[in-house]
Amino acid sequence: MPTLDMKTLPAIFPLLGLLFVLYCLWGVLDFIWFHYLRPKSYAKFLHGTKPYALITGATDGIGRSTAKVLYAKGFNLILHGRNEEKMKQVVEEVKAVDPASGLDAKYFIADVSRSDIDFRGIGRHFEGLNITLFVNNVGASFPNNQRIDELDEEFITNILNINARFPFFLTRAFLPTLRRTSRSGPVEVVFVGSFAGDVAVPFVSPYAGSKALIKRVSRILHADERVLSSSNLSFVYANVGEVQTGTMKVATALARPHADDYARYLVESFGSGRRSVIPHPVHHIIYAIVTGMPEVLADYIVLAEARNLFKKMEESKKTR
Numbered sequence: 001m002p003t004l005d006m007k008t009l010p011a012i013f014p015l016l017g018l019l020f021v022l023y024c025l026w027g028v029l030d031f032i033w034f035h036y037l038r039p040k041s042y043a044k045f046l047h048g049t050k051p052y053a054l055i056t057g058a059t060d061g062i063g064r065s066t067a068k069v070l071y072a073k074g075f076n077l078i079l080h081g082r083n084e085e086k087m088k089q090v091v092e093e094v095k096a097v098d099p100a101s102g103l104d105a106k107y108f109i110a111d112v113s114r115s116d117i118d119f120r121g122i123g124r125h126f127e128g129l130n131i132t133l134f135v136n137n138v139g140a141s142f143p144n145n146q147r148i149d150e151l152d153e154e155f156i157t158n159i160l161n162i163n164a165r166f167p168f169f170l171t172r173a174f175l176p177t178l179r180r181t182s183r184s185g186p187v188e189v190v191f192v193g194s195f196a197g198d199v200a201v202p203f204v205s206p207y208a209g210s211k212a213l214i215k216r217v218s219r220i221l222h223a224d225e226r227v228l229s230s231s232n233l234s235f236v237y238a239n240v241g242e243v244q245t246g247t248m249k250v251a252t253a254l255a256r257p258h259a260d261d262y263a264r265y266l267v268e269s270f271g272s273g274r275r276s277v278i279p280h281p282v283h284h285i286i287y288a289i290v291t292g293m294p295e296v297l298a299d300y301i302v303l304a305e306a307r308n309l310f311k312k313m314e315e316s317k318k319t320r
């Protein structure tokens, strides 16, 4: 039997070192490819007579900005919001991006924190349209420095409904329509996720748990469509770091782009063929560093950043 003696053992270390260097190099090359070299692929969803993109939570932040970007690129829109007045203003704003295009912009209204939403009714209402992009964007966290036993059940239920239950059941209601459209070309369902689904941001367990659930659901739905036959219907989890939006009213920074800038990266990540993406390059670097380090260290850094962010959000509340 060959034995590892003290003379041959050290020979393994340079090999391990080389493998590690190759692994890191692969990561760097893939990063450059994905963000800077890869031909952008969202245009493959512009097929058929009248392709629609559906976007939930489209009256503010990332959803509203994404609607504007997609409209400018030639998509008809189905938008979702909870406030009809605000929705009408956003439809005007979106149409003003390209008034001569003649593209359609429809909407529907629903408070997604509720437990009694008529998902089938919403699905049936739009079943005749060719929806080629389905962006599950609506989401909300309300970090208010409280532990789960200090929050009431209704509050927690609302968070779970907004971030997990609604995207899950809405996607379910639209699957037959999406599958039908996918017979004539590519169709993608995007779940807008959060780093909070992967790292330990304090006080947001119902939100973060919902994002982690959606991340896994997205992956499995992709497998579901493929298990019995080939499919043009894909599912992707878009992992988001900090973005300046309606809820996140903190100054922009290198790692915290404005929603309008962020939306361009998000749209460019559509149709990449990957199951999970980090659309913004600076977010991607932060994610790689934080998830690559030992957990205790990552927890410590996330905690420090959370304290810093909570403070800034408090300050921005006071000055408004």
Ligand SMILES: NC(=O)c1ccc[n+]([C@@H]2O[C@H](COP(=O)([O-])OP(=O)(O)OC[C@H]3O[C@@H](n4cnc5c(N)ncnc54)[C@H](OP(=O)(O)O)[C@@H]3O)[C@@H](O)[C@H]2O)c1
Pocket: 056, 057, 058, 059, 060, 061, 062, 063, 081, 082, 083, 086, 110, 111, 112, 113, 114, 136, 137, 138, 139, 140, 141, 162, 192, 193, 194, 195, 240, 241, 242, 243, 244, 245, 246, 247, 248, 259
């Ligand atoms: N901003 C960030 O730093 C960040 C980081 C990670 C992940 N994300 C994710 O990105 C997505 C968009 O976030 P955002 O920052 O752009 O949010 P935002 O600016 O607060 O916009 C949220 C959108 O969802 C709608 N909405 C919220 N609660 C709703 C409810 N109960 N019923 C119906 N609609 C509701 C809002 O409607 P109103 O206009 O009526 O308020 C708005 O259209 C979310 O999934 C979020 O988890 C954001």
Ligand SMILES: *[C@@H]1O[C@H](CO)[C@@H](O)[C@H](O)[C@H]1NC(C)=O
Pocket: 047, 048, 049, 050, 128, 129, 130, 184
């Ligand atoms: C949907 O797309 C198919 C195939 O391109 C087309 O025949 C049909 O008319 C389209 N339906 C609508 C409502 O645009």
Ligand SMILES: *[C@@H]1O[C@H](CO)[C@@H](O)[C@H](O)[C@H]1NC(C)=O
Pocket: 182, 183, 184, 185, 186, 230, 231, 232
């Ligand atoms: C996928 O789309 C192509 C057109 O791009 C179509 O010919 C093919 O039949 C579709 N495949 C399935 C499984 O629907």
